[in-house]
Every structure is written in C-alpha cells, then in structure tokens.
Amino acid sequence: MSTFVPSGKNIPRNWFVIDAGELIVGRVATEAARLLMGKHKTTYTPYIDMGDHVIIINADKVRLTGKKEDQKLYRYHSGYPGGLREVAAKRMRQTRPFKILEEAVSGMLPKSKLGKQMYRKLNVYAGPQHPHQAQMPQALSL
16 A cells, blocks of 8 residues: 655645634634644645635734733835834734734745745735635634
8 A cells, every 4th residue: 555645736725714803813823824734634745735725804803912012023124225114013903903913824834935825825804804705714713
C-alpha cells in the first residue's frame, strides 16, 4: 500500500464565517490562520495550499487585551528615506478597524508565495454584513 500524496488540483474549499464581536484578536486570528492553511483537514500538506476561505465579520468590535489599545503600534514604510510611519492601535481602530485582524492573521501565515496565496482567501469586514452569501458560508463559533 502506498502513501497518499495530494496534488494541487481538485482541492475542495469550504467557506467559513467567524463573528469576531467581543472576542480577543489573537484567538480569532489563530483560528482563521489554521483554516486558511488547511491544518484542520486530514489531507494537510505543508507545501500545498489546502486551506479554506474565511470571512471575519464585526472586526470593529474585536478586543485587545491589556494596554495594547494605547501602546501597540502598527508600522509600515513608504520606501522613501525617512518614510517609516507608525499608527497606534486606537487610531487604527478609528480609521481602518479591519486592518487589526488582517495584520494579526498575516503574521501567523508563512512568509512566502504560498502564504500570500493563503492570505488572499481571507475577507475581513468591520460590520455584520458581507457580500459572500452566494458561497453559503458555514458559521463557526469560537
């Protein structure tokens, strides 16, 4: 009997909805990253994108523990000299609340082409509505 090795073709992909209202950022992000990588499947293979699509709603109501709301900084660089920008978590929540969860999930995915491919299957929305009803996503409770 030979070992089954999955190929990259014909991978069944499901859609999941996670309601992040009043949940902690890290708890939501770890579950989303696990689903995006496909680690919950028995056919998980590290070098193939086996994961499912993940929709996260109510990202504006997600919680940060401790003093992170005031102390945590999100950094990015414009590419020009002196182009380092820092945004506090409190300001990020006011301007782009979905970005908090996107940054947390992307930090938990592989830093490669495969990780970018997995990240493309993530959809984060600040409110309770999302435009993916046609995919019939399954609600996931955490």
